[in-house]
Amino acid sequence: MTTGRPGRRTLSGHALARLLGEWEATGGAAYEALAERIRVLLIDGRIPAQTWLPAERDLAEVLGRSRTTVISAYRLLRESGYLTSTRGAGSMATLPSAAGAAPTLADGGLVDFGKATPPMWPGLPDIYRDVAGSLSAEGMGSGLDLIGREALRVLIAARYEEQGLPTRPSQIMVTLGAQHAIALCARSLLTRGDRVVVESPTYPHASEALRDAGGGRLIAVGVTEAGWDVPGFEAALENARPALAYLMPDFHNPTGASMDGATREAVARAAAGAGTLLLIDETTRDLGIDSPAQHPPLAAAAPVDALTVTVGSLGKTVWGGLRLGWIRADEQVVSRLATTRASSDLGTPAVEQLVATELLPRLPEVIADRVEQLRTRRDLLGSLLPEAFPEWRVPMPAGGLSFWVGLGTPMSSALSLAARARDLLLTAGPRFGIDGAYERNVRIPFTAGPDELRSGVALLQDAWRSLPRMAEPVSPAAPVV
Ligand SMILES: Cc1ncc(COP(=O)(O)O)c(C=O)c1O
Known part of the structure; x- marks a missing residue:
């Protein structure tokens, strides 16, 4: 994605071709397949609305297709409300109002396999009531602050300490969830053009935040359910000397994988050697279904603690709607983050912090409930999927929130569109790449x-x-155009 004129987000022919991937695999006429793939890219956010698409001639050239194919695809997109073209200005991707407002379960009639968001922990309403009942104007100050209330930071620091990572309360900043924490770190700690390592697949909203903040080039290092590509990680750090590496070491989203001890050591050593800051996302750390996380937080393995920033959240254990997370970092980093933070938000609300202060001592109970619930649901889906789709590869995750399924054929975007037409929300695989x-x-x-x-x-x-090509035998990887 490039920005051509100031304020104008433009996709080059090559950038769009990369996003399109194996777009022809859906069968049918080429122009229909092309339009369909652009539509799914728009719906799932890989092409942000209001992005200017390449001129027909440029795209045709890059794809090795006739101009008529691209002109016809753009016409289809215009007719269905996904493109507006202005003479002399070009063609801008848009979302028709119904598609733009992503429907949710609350709208009724939809099944949501798009988001990995567990329901509210049932004990939460009582805690809110208790907090509301004892709320008093005394000692509440302005009700928001950039760093977080002392009592809560003490509890968060103590939790790290219990897990084998010595931490002072002054190393903690309370945030509006982990997403806020990641975006704040990206914005504060990266300089435009910095290289950034991310896992592949990765949590898409983190890679977006890192890219938006100036991660000029994202470098992907592979993760499968079997583990991390450690030599790939070491080579990426040695060759590219990235400013930052974003990692999810425990119950990685979406694969559910966790780093073993040797991987932790190697990753921490490589990062220290290259002077790369590790941005460690532990949002899913407490979601061990077969067993709890087996190792101390990754930062404990780092030779230089100041080269780590760890992010945590109550979003998956308690409830995403609570909007409460935190950052653990070197004190100097915390004060740098506090300085940057004020320009985008003025702090975490006091009531959420009071609720979290009540919750933290009860976290073992909350986690036990959550893990039990996730175990039942994982086991159910883990038996339904292989039964319904014997041709898919369905590795059983040891924790986390999702299955990362191998379809055996490049049909993920087509499947997501076909699912949506049946009121089932599903995020296509490329969203995570x-x-x-x-x-x-x-x-x-x-x-x-x-x-x-x-x-x-x-x-x-x-x-x-x-899907049209479902019955075909599994084909080897087609070249990506
Ligand atoms: C790995 C990971 N990090 C961060 C987040 C964002 O969490 P929060 O709700 O705390 O902002 C999510 C949510 O899906 C996640 O899966």
Whole structure:
């Protein structure tokens, strides 16, 4: 993605071709397949709305297709409200109002396999009531602050200490969830053009935040359910000397993988050697289903603690709606983050912090409930999926929130569109990759309730059967254009 004229987001022909990946695999006329792929890129956010697409001639050249194919694809997109063209200015991708407002379960009739968001921990309303009941104007000050209330920071620091990572309360900043923490770190700690390592697949909103903040080039290092590409990580750090590496060491989203001891040592050593800051996302750390996280937080393995920033959250254990997370970092980094933070938000609200202060001592109980719930749901989905899709590869995750499924064929975007037509929200695999990878994978969360999981799988089966090339044998990877 480039910005041509100031304030104008423009995609070059090459950039769009990378995002398109294996777009022809969906069958049918080429112009329809092209339009369909651009539509799915827009719907799932890989092409932000209001992005100017390349001129027809440029795209045709890069794709090795006739201009008529691209002109016809753009016409289809215009007719369905996904493109507006202005003579002399070009063609801008848009979302028709119904598609733009991503529908949610609250709208009714939809099954949501798009988000990995567990329901509220049932004890939370009582805690809110208790906090509201004892709320008093005394000692509340302005009700928001950039660093966080002392009592809460003491509890968060103590939790790290218990897990084998000595931490002072002054090393903690309370944030509005982990996403806020990641975006704040990206904005404060990166300089435009810095190189950044991310896992592949990765959590898309983190890679977006890193890219938006100036991670000029994202460098991908592979993760599968079997683990991290450690030599790839070491080589990336040695050759590219990235400013920052964003990692999810425990129950990685979307694969559910966790780093073993040797990987932790190697990653920490490589980062210290290259002077690369490790941005460690532990949002999913407490979601061990088969067993709890086996190692202390990754920062404990780092030879230089100041070269780590760790992010945590109550979003997956307690509830995403609580909007409460934190950053653990060197004191100097915390004060730098506090300085940058004020320009985008004025601090974490006091009531959420009071609720979190009540919650933290009860976290073992909360985690036990959550893990039990996730175990039932994972096991259910883990038996439904292989039954419904014997041709898929469905590795059983040891924790986390989702299955990372291998489809055996590059149909993930097509599947996500076909699912959407059946009121099933599903995020296509390439959303978790960089520049079009993972068309052969799809993430299926097990956070929904049992009935929803069952009806979602039935809709998914119907969507899968509707795809034109389903019956074909598994083909080797086609070249990415
Ligand atoms: C790995 C990871 N990091 C961060 C977040 C954002 O969490 P929060 O709700 O605390 O902002 C998520 C949410 O899905 C996540 O999966």
